[in-house]
Amino acid sequence: MEVIKSIVLNIGLLVILAQILARVKLVKKYIVREKHKTKEYIILIAIFGIISVISTYTGYGVNGAIANTRVIGVMAGGFIGGPIVGIGAAIIGSIHRYIIDINGLTAFSCAIST
Numbered sequence: 001m002e003v004i005k006s007i008v009l010n011i012g013l014l015v016i017l018a019q020i021l022a023r024v025k026l027v028k029k030y031i032v033r034e035k036h037k038t039k040e041y042i043i044l045i046a047i048f049g050i051i052s053v054i055s056t057y058t059g060y061g062v063n064g065a066i067a068n069t070r071v072i073g074v075m076a077g078g079f080i081g082g083p084i085v086g087i088g089a090a091i092i093g094s095i096h097r098y099i100i101d102i103n104g105l106t107a108f109s110c111a112i113s114t
Contacts, residue, residue: 006060048077049092065106
């Protein structure tokens with residue numbers, strides 16, 4: 001039951017973060033555009049990569065693994081910014097997940113799945 005509570009809390013935090021980001025004019029400008037410049041792609045990748053990293057830290061430890069919603073930041077980045085943003089955010093989330101627990105039981109599999 002604790003895992004479910006943690007996941008629901010994590011999703012709630014992501015929704016709050018999304019609401020805050022949706023009100024920032026700079027982010028709105030980047031999200032609404034159909035065609036992005038390289039600088040805008042980098043900013044969007046950083047935003048959704050950071051969301052992915054935050055999701056890892058707000059996860060719940062279960063038998064050496066981390067139950068979290070890391071993939072939501074990656075998927076949102078892909079939906080909003082296209083495959084370039086999604087792949088960039090996934091790389092950030094994956095590298096971070098692997099580095100925080102290099103010899104962990106699920107570090108490699110979690111990094112690949114992200």
